[in-house]
């Protein structure tokens with residue numbers, strides 16, 4: 001089974017709306033991904049999808065946009 005390249009776990013995803021700065025597999029939070037937000041999904045840390053985007057950094061729930069064009 002081929003891994004999907006953008007797939008990742010919610011606990012490491014920037015859209016995982018957890019108040020925990022280091023969410024675990026069992027933490028449940030809303031998904032704030034723009035296309036998924038309309039479904040008001042609650043997902044667990046061990047869940048995941050291919051809209052995953054790694055968090056740029058953990059800063060108390062403040063999501064930071066990656067700098068455009070940065071290599």
Ligand code: SF4
Pocket residue numbers: 008009010011013014015016017030031032033036043047048049050051052053
């Ligand atoms: S469902 Fe997908 S986009 Fe939403 S928090 Fe989980 S990995 Fe991120």
